[in-house]
Amino acid sequence: MSQNAARTETMVLNMGPHHPSTHGVLRLILELDGEVVVKATPDIGYLHTGIEKTAESLNYTGAISLWDRVDYLAPLSNNLGFVLAVEKLLDIANIPPRAQCLRVLLVELQRIASHLVWLGTQAIDIGAVSVFLYCFREREQIIDIFEMVSGARMMTSYIRVGGLAQDIPEGFEKKVRDFIRTFPKRIDEYETLLTQNQIWRDRTVGIGKLSAEEAIDLGVTGPILRGSGLNWDIRKSHPYSSYEQFEFEVPLGQNGDVYDRYLCRIREMRESLKIVEQALNRLPKGPVIIDDRKIVPPPREELATSMEAVIHHFKIYTEGFKPPVGEVYVSIEGPRGELGFFVVSDGSAQPYRVRVRPPSFINLQALPRMLQGRLLADVVACIASIDIVLGEVDR
Amino acid sequence: MELLSPLVPILIIVIKSGVAIFALVTAFAYAVWIERRVMARMQSRIGPNRAGPFGLLQPLADAVKVLLKEEIIPQDAKVPIYLLAPAVSLVPALLSFAVVPIGPEIEILGQKITLYLADLNVGVLYVFALASVGVYGIVLAGWSSGSKYSFLGALRSSAQMLSYELPLGLSVVGALMLAGTLSLVQLVEAQKNAWFILLQPLGFLIFIVSAVAEVNRAPFDLPEAETELVAGYHTEYTSIKWAFFYMAEYINMIVVSSIAVTLFFGGWQGPFFPPAVWYFLKVAAFIFLFIWLRATLPRLRYDRLMQFGWKILLPLSLVNIIATAAIMVWQG
Amino acid sequence: MPPFENLPTDLVLQGIFLLVAGLIVVAAVAVVTLRNIFHSALALILCFSAVAGLYILLEAPFVAAVQVLIYVGAISVLILFAVMLTERVMDPKMGARNEQWWLGLLLTAIAATGLGAIVGFAPWPLSKAPIINDQITALGKEFLTTYVLPFEVASLLLLMALLGAIIIAREKEGG
Numbered sequence: 001m002s003q004n005a006a007r008t009e010t011m012v013l014n015m016g017p018h019h020p021s022t023h024g025v026l027r028l029i030l031e032l033d034g035e036v037v038v039k040a041t042p043d044i045g046y047l048h049t050g051i052e053k054t055a056e057s058l059n060y061t062g063a064i065s066l067w068d069r070v071d072y073l074a075p076l077s078n079n080l081g082f083v084l085a086v087e088k089l090l091d092i093a094n095i096p097p098r099a100q101c102l103r104v105l106l107v108e109l110q111r112i113a114s115h116l117v118w119l120g121t122q123a124i125d126i127g128a129v130s131v132f133l134y135c136f137r138e139r140e141q142i143i144d145i146f147e148m149v150s151g152a153r154m155m156t157s158y159i160r161v162g163g164l165a166q167d168i169p170e171g172f173e174k175k176v177r178d179f180i181r182t183f184p185k186r187i188d189e190y191e192t193l194l195t196q197n198q199i200w201r202d203r204t205v206g207i208g209k210l211s212a213e214e215a216i217d218l219g220v221t222g223p224i225l226r227g228s229g230l231n232w233d234i235r236k237s238h239p240y241s242s243y244e245q246f247e248f249e250v251p252l253g254q255n256g257d258v259y260d261r262y263l264c265r266i267r268e269m270r271e272s273l274k275i276v277e278q279a280l281n282r283l284p285k286g287p288v289i290i291d292d293r294k295i296v297p298p299p300r301e302e303l304a305t306s307m308e309a310v311i312h313h314f315k316i317y318t319e320g321f322k323p324p325v326g327e328v329y330v331s332i333e334g335p336r337g338e339l340g341f342f343v344v345s346d347g348s349a350q351p352y353r354v355r356v357r358p359p360s361f362i363n364l365q366a367l368p369r370m371l372q373g374r375l376l377a378d379v380v381a382c383i384a385s386i387d388i389v390l391g392e393v394d395r
Numbered sequence: 396m397e398l399l400s401p402l403v404p405i406l407i408i409v410i411k412s413g414v415a416i417f418a419l420v421t422a423f424a425y426a427v428w429i430e431r432r433v434m435a436r437m438q439s440r441i442g443p444n445r446a447g448p449f450g451l452l453q454p455l456a457d458a459v460k461v462l463l464k465e466e467i468i469p470q471d472a473k474v475p476i477y478l479l480a481p482a483v484s485l486v487p488a489l490l491s492f493a494v495v496p497i498g499p500e501i502e503i504l505g506q507k508i509t510l511y512l513a514d515l516n517v518g519v520l521y522v523f524a525l526a527s528v529g530v531y532g533i534v535l536a537g538w539s540s541g542s543k544y545s546f547l548g549a550l551r552s553s554a555q556m557l558s559y560e561l562p563l564g565l566s567v568v569g570a571l572m573l574a575g576t577l578s579l580v581q582l583v584e585a586q587k588n589a590w591f592i593l594l595q596p597l598g599f600l601i602f603i604v605s606a607v608a609e610v611n612r613a614p615f616d617l618p619e620a621e622t623e624l625v626a627g628y629h630t631e632y633t634s635i636k637w638a639f640f641y642m643a644e645y646i647n648m649i650v651v652s653s654i655a656v657t658l659f660f661g662g663w664q665g666p667f668f669p670p671a672v673w674y675f676l677k678v679a680a681f682i683f684l685f686i687w688l689r690a691t692l693p694r695l696r697y698d699r700l701m702q703f704g705w706k707i708l709l710p711l712s713l714v715n716i717i718a719t720a721a722i723m724v725w726q727g
Numbered sequence: 728m729p730p731f732e733n734l735p736t737d738l739v740l741q742g743i744f745l746l747v748a749g750l751i752v753v754a755a756v757a758v759v760t761l762r763n764i765f766h767s768a769l770a771l772i773l774c775f776s777a778v779a780g781l782y783i784l785l786e787a788p789f790v791a792a793v794q795v796l797i798y799v800g801a802i803s804v805l806i807l808f809a810v811m812l813t814e815r816v817m818d819p820k821m822g823a824r825n826e827q828w829w830l831g832l833l834l835t836a837i838a839a840t841g842l843g844a845i846v847g848f849a850p851w852p853l854s855k856a857p858i859i860n861d862q863i864t865a866l867g868k869e870f871l872t873t874y875v876l877p878f879e880v881a882s883l884l885l886l887m888a889l890l891g892a893i894i895i896a897r898e899k900e901g902g
Binding site: 011013014035123126127128129130133134137193194197199200202203375376377378 | 434437438439440543544547551613614616689690691692693694695696697698699
Binding site: 517577 | 765
């Protein structure tokens, strides 16, 4: 701006924490010049619930249920991340193959469910109202499956240290097969409504660009990183839970804009579906949890016949198991990116400290960079493309 | 009786105005109901179905609800203007319906009654003039609310409506040239042989696109872009004042549909049914189109919208006028 | 107006004229005297609308519609726009005068004298010709025959204004 130009004032717009498209309670302080964003400052902490601290006063099994509430759109991924960390702490390596396979299956379904919420909100933020409702229709199918296995629609807490809480019920396979059959057509439907829509492309192509270098510098992970063209997927680079046995591709973008992130996630849903199908086809028979009475409670019928079982049962439910002193960090590829759990044990039955590496929190750092010099209308598109869950950002 | 006879024409006009306003308000209520039901079907939902059969009493329930809502006047509001704005928004919308012809003359109790309030010889201009006055409702509401979201919504809408008035006005010029009149009644009569949609397809396309923008409907609903500006210019309005804006939007939609029907689809004309039925059917088809668009398309971005208006629609409408003129001259 | 022929038309029209004329004067005075410039702008809109009313009284609906469309609907919105976007302007404490007041006074005096002279010295013949029914066609024909030169000059002026606006906007973009 030239020196002699008339003095123009910027306007400070407080967006959130109660605003329809800040995905919860994100507050953004926007400095606007007309409708152009000069500076964006995210303000977080409105959903701080002290979950990490709470975990220190629960035993390891009890703490599993907390992580459902961290990222309430992907509870199973959070269950898995924490459980894997505790298993590493306990040095358990012989998780039954059936449990491993089911874990993969459920976590991939979870990825689809989470991406569906993202797609719906991204669409409604750009004004395509119908897609939002279509996405929730499909998500309902997945949630029904979760309810079937765990009894809860969202707060599943289904994955346990050593395996799973219980085996899958009858009819599970049919429901998943139904989903596998119908879902690809539904994705095609979304793509007709959005991918080929000129207005959609106008609103997303070239918006919120993040180059690969910037993405690395900011530490972003997940579809945002891959949208910028970097091939980094923990499922491939550090396979866990038998991911190495599955065939799938990691979709990559090129430009790192909202559109590429959108395409990445859409294709990721298709890949996840492939994994689900493979898992269902090869699902091995056998137990779903290890047979270690120091960690896993004995089966119910043994309690009537074995004194030892009663003692184990009593010990586990009153006190819990005690991992050896040490600290571990385990990360998995959550729907939003690298979801890491750092667990410190002091040898007692409660974790000494649990620290989550929340992908939403770290990805949110990229927001001011994406918004610089963009229009107000792009702000919502960018927030949605980061796919934040405020429960995870604030914990 | 002799003494009263000069008052009869006035009485007829008063009654007709009353009926028109009542009909418009009812039409608004059921346009909302249709929108909610149709959108619900398109989005695999059910929609309102509790109040009365098929939820037909839902508009009444909504009206009661809206009336009973708390009146809130924001602290920073500039009060007289803040209260004036909803009326400024609604009144032009109602007034512009005066020239819309629903049918030709009919006879009731020996009195010849026309199915329109006025046959102005500048009917089309009258509608556009009132539409441009309607902008004030939005501008004043946005400014007087004392809220930044409202303000941004007002800025957007005034720019948008000003920009789209131009192609809107120019797009109908072709049809006006063919009919050789500005009167909406005569325009309908001019389409006895061929609807102008056949002669003016480009003009109609430009008209309908600009019309969607002019009445702030999706995908051009930027002034109230929910996800960006909360509710745009009427963010700070509650209760009946808010309902006024809502009414203005839907009545504008009905008026614009009526104008489209009158200018391009032969107005009340059609076989078998009485004229008024044809008029309602055609308008309903347009309302359905508006709803359909809203359920399908994402929202345009502000700068794109302006570019589209100025760089595509405006030149196209000029081309349409020149082409129409050339053909008319060529054909003599 | 056949339906109303039994009413004292002249009296009613006279009354309406006085009302509209009074409104114009009051609104015009309000424009220059109100302290809040936003209110001034609103008064200006009222003034423009009242002028449209005057045209309707003169049975010139086309001019009235155009008056509303252009002056009320477009120009005044832009004025409001400018006022709303410059926050400081709306401060009522800001003086309504600036250092150029004498220039304004001079120009106003010249204009007022000129107008007064026209009103005073022009003969005001009453046209006996009947009111033309198809005004728009007649207007269009006159514009492109008798008054083609003023019409084109006005168009040129508007074109220049348009170009000027583009140049000003461009300059800001580049700098």
